[in-house]
Amino acid sequence: MYRLMISTYFAAAHNLMHYQGDCENLHGHNWKVEVTVATRQLDKSGLGIDFKVLKKETKRILGLLDHKYLNELPFFKDISPSSENIARFVFEELQQVFNEAVVIESVCIWESENACASYALQ
Numbered sequence: 001m002y003r004l005m006i007s008t009y010f011a012a013a014h015n016l017m018h019y020q021g022d023c024e025n026l027h028g029h030n031w032k033v034e035v036t037v038a039t040r041q042l043d044k045s046g047l048g049i050d051f052k053v054l055k056k057e058t059k060r061i062l063g064l065l066d067h068k069y070l071n072e073l074p075f076f077k078d079i080s081p082s083s084e085n086i087a088r089f090v091f092e093e094l095q096q097v098f099n100e101a102v103v104i105e106s107v108c109i110w111e112s113e114n115a116c117a118s119y120a121l122q
């Protein structure tokens with residue numbers, strides 16, 4: 001199995017729902033996003049999947065979040081836009097893009113240099 005990872009960023013505002021503390025107030029982050037996929041096969045160029053394709057699709061999905069107030073988006077209407085739930089959103093969107101040859105293994109969302117949450121296949 002080959003494992004590939006790309007990382008990128010988006011910036012957005014949010015406030016945690018049902019949370020008692022300063023994070024219940026409107027604030028923002030520059031989230032770092034790491035996407036890990038696995039493939040069994042390589043193409044003739046020796047690529048599991050072209051990083052360019054993986055980055056392009058990830059950036060397209062992050063475009064739905066970038067410079068938005070996350071709590072106003074349909075996905076977060078009834079769930080708190082925590083790093084955990086953002087990771088699940090990106091994971092599920094990516095799963096819809098690729099066929100079974102490319103397994104989305106995990107999406108890791110870093111909300112600061114020292115805190116991240118990931119959503120993974122298992």
Ligand SMILES: Nc1nc2c(c(=O)[nH]1)N=C([C@H](O)[C@H](O)COP(=O)(O)OP(=O)(O)OP(=O)(O)O)CN2
Nearest residue numbers: 016023027028029081082083084111112114115117
């Ligand atoms: N498990 C989670 N815990 C917290 C989340 C989260 O998404 N998942 N999110 C928050 C808030 O969004 C908050 O903005 C966290 O910011 P952070 O910089 O980590 O908090 P501090 O300023 O307190 O950081 P320190 O490094 O401790 O100064 C909170 N928790």
Ligand SMILES: [Zn+2]
Nearest residue numbers: 014023027029
């Ligand atoms: Zn926050």
